[in-house]
Amino acid sequence: MVEDAARQAPPGGAAPARMLLRLVLPAAAVGVAASLVFVGVSVAGEQLQRLLWGPLPEALGVGRYSVLWVFVVLVATGVAVGLIVWKVPGHAGPDPATLGLNAPVMPPAVLPGLVLATASMLAGGPSLGPENPVIAVNVGLAAWLGGRFLPRAQGALWPALAESATIGALFGTPVAAALVISEALAGRPMRGRLWDNLFAPLTAAACGAATTELVFHPSLDLGLPPMGRPHGKDLLAAVVIASVAAVLGMCAVYAFPHVHRAFGRLGHPMLALPAGGVVLGALGALGGPLTLFKGLSETAELAHHPAGWSAGQFATMAVVKLAALLFAASCGFRGGRIFPAVFVGTALGLCAHALVPAVDPTLGVVTGVLGMLLAVTRQGWVSLFTAAALVASPAVITVLCIASLPAWLLVTGRPQMQLREDGTAIR
CATH class of the missing domain: 1.10.3080.10 (Clc chloride channel)
Known part of the structure; x- marks a missing residue:
């Protein structure tokens, strides 16, 4: 998606500043919204996780991480997600094995099932993170809402902004999004200068990261002691x-x-x-x-x-x-x-x-x-x-x-x- 947006940038040299300024508000709105979706899915998963792995087994007189309870919860999670994929409209999107960070634009009807399946998975214990489905949800929402409220904007713009915003929100910094965008643009036709193409996605990523930092306080730092001079x-x-x-x-x-x-x-x-x-x-x-x-x-x-x-x-x-x-x-x-x-x-x-x-x-x-x-x-x-x-x-x-x-x-x-x-x- 990012590279598709880059191809529609102004040809030649630098893009006029007024063209870039027009992108600031949409990019900021997508950044904030994408972060709130990520936080909402993560918090919902965490709250359900605390229930499944805390008060519920204690009320049943079962060890929180006993072999029996681990089996029960993980099989129940498989049943729950299976029901969502089977019965909920849209079937929670395409086969996740075919998806990476660069998500396709999914119809709005698919997204509620994908959110439910992701939150259930996060709570139940399977060893997967929220990044791919949350990016897919944000890409679908941005493409749908952006097309409705700003139909004259480039169609490829909204997915590019949503991907960048979600990556910024996930890692708590826009640097990660800038690196992913740069890698996506490498070796592909690109109009204009690199930073002109990065301007709007980086704005979305910065707003996504800032929103996550304000409301969720994530941190990748593991607190390990700093390494001395390498030998x-x-x-x-x-x-x-x-x-x-x-x-x-x-x-x-x-x-x-x-x-x-x-x-x-x-x-x-x-x-x-x-x-x-x-x-x-x-x-x-x-x-x-x-x-x-x-x-x-x-x-x-x-x-x-x-x-x-x-x-x-x-x-x-x-x-x-x-x-x-x-x-x-x-x-x-x-x-x-x-x-x-x-x-x-x-x-x-x-x-x-x-x-x-x-x-x-x-x-x-x-x-x-x-x-x-x-x-x-x-x-x-x-x-x-x-x-x-x-x-x-x-x-x-x-x-x-x-x-x-x-x-x-x-x-x-x-x-x-x-x-x-x-x-x-x-x-």
């Missing part, structure tokens, strides 16, 4: 950890179309999603409560206690969480893959620290996250930015750039964790 051993450790994380992530990527095909053979969402809930319940019982949910607060808990688990426990959580991400994304749950991948990378990095105490835990976390995100998202800028944003340490940026080079060589040109409509992997 040769740090560079070697960074390259090894990022590469191992990328290889592990690619294992899930290669398995993705096969697992998706297996669930597809069940032929109905009321079979595939409850079956997915059974598998996720088994994985949750194996990995423990930290391997449930989208993984952001659980990642922070890992980082706050880098010596709290053994290397084997960290490795187990990383593998279980990655498997949970794979099965949740394959069976039809609506959600994104970035936040669970951050948990997997964090667990891998802390596993490296536990195995080799000389490895700085901050270094282990950021390079593990970098390699995992490169494999799962194939978004270089998003991977670098997310990994760097986890710690308040400028010294890691150089290390991350170096570690990204061999990791990128391992993943580029290979299948992505996104499928075409015929079930084959996108390259």
Whole structure:
């Protein structure tokens, strides 16, 4: 969508300032609205999560994270989302395995079911984040409302603004949106200067990030100690950890179309999603409560206690969480893959620290996250930015750039964790 809007920018040199100024108000409105949608879905999911995993099992005399309750809630979540996909108009949108951050414009009738499915998923414990469906909801709303109230505006403008605004809201900063837009524009025909094309999306992203910061107070910072001046051993450790994380992530990527095909053979969402809930319940019982949910607060808990688990426990959580991400994304749950991948990378990095105490835990976390995100998202800028944003340490940026080079060589040109409509992997 972003690149489509860029092609409609004024040709030649800089766009007149008055043309850019006309975009400020629509971009700001989309930014604020997109942030409020994200906050609303997140808060609804969190409130339902607190009920499902707190007062309800206690009232029933069941342990909050007992094996029985984990199974019951995850299977019930599969049934609930299956009913939404089956019965609610629009069927909660297209197959989520075919969607990435660049969402198609969906009809308004599809969006309520997608919101319900996403909030239910967030509350029930499947290992997916809110990013993909929330972007899709905001793109659909922006295209519909923008076409009604400002029909003379470029049709591609509204989805571009909504995508940027949602990314800004999700990460709490417009920088992430600017990097994603720049990557989307690379190698594509573009009229005018780069910053003229970025002006309106960046405005939307800034307003989305500011609104989220005011009403929701998100933070990616894990509170890890800042890393000192890097040495040769740090560079070697960074390259090894990022590469191992990328290889592990690619294992899930290669398995993705096969697992998706297996669930597809069940032929109905009321079979595939409850079956997915059974598998996720088994994985949750194996990995423990930290391997449930989208993984952001659980990642922070890992980082706050880098010596709290053994290397084997960290490795187990990383593998279980990655498997949970794979099965949740394959069976039809609506959600994104970035936040669970951050948990997997964090667990891998802390596993490296536990195995080799000389490895700085901050270094282990950021390079593990970098390699995992490169494999799962194939978004270089998003991977670098997310990994760097986890710690308040400028010294890691150089290390991350170096570690990204061999990791990128391992993943580029290979299948992505996104499928075409015929079930084959996108390259």
